[in-house]
Amino acid sequence: MFRESRSSGRLKVGGARNFWIRALGGHRNLTCEEWLEREDVVVYSRNFSDDPILVYHQKQEMKRPCAVGCKMGPHPSKKPDAIISQHPKAEAPTVLLSMESSAYYPDINIAQARRVGYEYVMTTSLSSDVPVGYFSWAEYDIMAPVLPKTKKALAAAFISNCEARNFRIKALVRLENENIKIDSYGRCHRNRNENVDKVKALKHYKFSLAFENSNEEDYVTEKFFQSLVAGSVPVVVGAPNIEDFAPSPGSYLHIKELEDVGSVAERMKYLSENQDAYNESLRWKYEGPSDSFKALLDMAAVHSSCRLCIHLATIFRQDEEKNPDVQKRPCKCEMGSETLYHLYVRERGRFEMDSIFLRSGNMTLEALEASVLMHFKTRKHEPIWKWERPESIRGGGVVLFTRSQTPHKRQGIRVNVVCPEFVGTAMGEKAEPNFVSLTGGFTPMETVALKVFPKGLDIVYECVGGNMFDLCINALAIRGRLIVIGMISQYQEKHGWMPLNYPGLVEKLLAKSQTVVGSVLFQYSSFWKQHLIRLFHLYSSGKLKVWIGSRMLSSICIRAKVLARLWFALIRALDIKWQSYDSKPTT
Numbered sequence: 001m002f003r004e005s006r007s008s009g010r011l012k013v014g015g016a017r018n019f020w021i022r023a024l025g026g027h028r029n030l031t032c033e034e035w036l037e038r039e040d041v042v043v044y045s046r047n048f049s050d051d052p053i054l055v056y057h058q059k060q061e062m063k064r065p066c067a068v069g070c071k072m073g074p075h076p077s078k079k080p081d082a083i084i085s086q087h088p089k090a091e092a093p094t095v096l097l098s099m100e101s102s103a104y105y106p107d108i109n110i111a112q113a114r115r116v117g118y119e120y121v122m123t124t125s126l127s128s129d130v131p132v133g134y135f136s137w138a139e140y141d142i143m144a145p146v147l148p149k150t151k152k153a154l155a156a157a158f159i160s161n162c163e164a165r166n167f168r169i170k171a172l173v174r175l176e177n178e179n180i181k182i183d184s185y186g187r188c189h190r191n192r193n194e195n196v197d198k199v200k201a202l203k204h205y206k207f208s209l210a211f212e213n214s215n216e217e218d219y220v221t222e223k224f225f226q227s228l229v230a231g232s233v234p235v236v237v238g239a240p241n242i243e244d245f246a247p248s249p250g251s252y253l254h255i256k257e258l259e260d261v262g263s264v265a266e267r268m269k270y271l272s273e274n275q276d277a278y279n280e281s282l283r284w285k286y287e288g289p290s291d292s293f294k295a296l297l298d299m300a301a302v303h304s305s306c307r308l309c310i311h312l313a314t315i316f317r318q319d320e321e322k323n324p325d326v327q328k329r330p331c332k333c334e335m336g337s338e339t340l341y342h343l344y345v346r347e348r349g350r351f352e353m354d355s356i357f358l359r360s361g362n363m364t365l366e367a368l369e370a371s372v373l374m375h376f377k378t379r380k381h382e383p384i385w386k387w388e389r390p391e392s393i394r395g396g397g398v399v400l401f402t403r404s405q406t407p408h409k410r411q412g413i414r415v416n417v418v419c420p421e422f423v424g425t426a427m428g429e430k431a432e433p434n435f436v437s438l439t440g441g442f443t444p445m446e447t448v449a450l451k452v453f454p455k456g457l458d459i460v461y462e463c464v465g466g467n468m469f470d471l472c473i474n475a476l477a478i479r480g481r482l483i484v485i486g487m488i489s490q491y492q493e494k495h496g497w498m499p500l501n502y503p504g505l506v507e508k509l510l511a512k513s514q515t516v517v518g519s520v521l522f523q524y525s526s527f528w529k530q531h532l533i534r535l536f537h538l539y540s541s542g543k544l545k546v547w548i549g550s551r552m553l554s555s556i557c558i559r560a561k562v563l564a565r566l567w568f569a570l571i572r573a574l575d576i577k578w579q580s581y582d583s584k585p586t587t
Contacts, residue, residue, distance in 0.1 A: 032333035053309040057084040070309030088117030103214035136300035146231035155207035168211035178265035202230035212238030247289030298385035302349035
């Protein structure tokens, strides 16, 4: 949230030396920033810690911590600041709270609610005063890994309201007429008699019919989000702006009108027959969803009750600032040809404001963004959503390194790869024992990682094939991104390891993922060179900084150092089985 401080007129700080001193209250050593922070303030009459926001609600009590003093419940001790009610009240401002569709309940439409007397509106509409959507990180395991699609039917449907006020039943019938096989578990067009867990069942279908009961903007329910959890591409009948709720542009199919069924059916058939194209629809599961999607779900990191209190307290303060009795404040400071503007900002979900400053020479959105980010970075600010997001896209998670299985082939090549997630280094075989003894048991790779990223990383580090390589792909789904620095082995020797479930993975991995850094055996040097081109493209665009030793391409593989204990802990936790060419499966 951004708010520019109000000003009664032009305050010029500059020109004659004496004027400069007078303007800053006689303080010669005050900077413009210091002066604005001292003068551009309001001492508010209400302290919300001592006198919290009070909301009357028969069904709910506020028991969670909140950034502003907030009490909510059925028995207020005094006149409330607001009342949550199904009918507008005269004794206090009334809040409309509903998660239903206005197609069935017209009175919850925002404009209609205002007309009948509601001061504040809390609905699924993102335009309401305090949106209350069906989405949250806590309720949905959005980044759950993708499972194999084993069902013969292309899609699954769970529809039990057969009298919906849109065309969803007609769309289902038309899809079947287009030879799209659908397993229907709901009461409508039911052809499966099993009682199944919806999300668990959807995990094995390529598509899920996320058909809402109305086509209303912002009305997106669990039908859509459960499909995302399951890794089943949602086919949507519902909100016309469903793209605002999608994790990536190609992650869903949208039947906007009944006439779209034919083209959507053709697209479903094409994707089902072309695995690479289908995988693109789920690429967000591996690389992480868009920033806009993350920001949407981050909203729910703060409970709607608290967000209502923050909204009310903010309005009360803004009303107080508009009071003519409140002393007018400067919002800028001029020195010569430059003007410094004072703005107040806060993270969504917090209440108190922080100061940032913009200079007249660079009044751009980029400058504003940079100023905000720098302000919070210098204060080591931890976002509210930090611990709400899945670990895979949270950042600062656990780094997992795994050891190369061919130590006799390791070369003393120094490699530094520096990107937003990772710093790696390698040392020669002879140098390592001394280094480890000096650092208390940490290898060079571990030492650099721990020093630069003390809280850890969300990375899997892999150098081998076999089921360990299969695990890498699963980790890519679970953790959101995978960086491979080392040897991607598809050995042809008798005693080697190779991917059990993903033949040809070297080519596929390097072709599909720009977050993968890989060095392969010399017989795969052509693929590695292609990947280097991609790396250098990322480097030139500023997304990746990479330095590579001169002998790297001629080496058999890059030196790989590890946190082996984490690797074996993961094996034990996940009961990983791996297969060698000449041995039986072991745990």
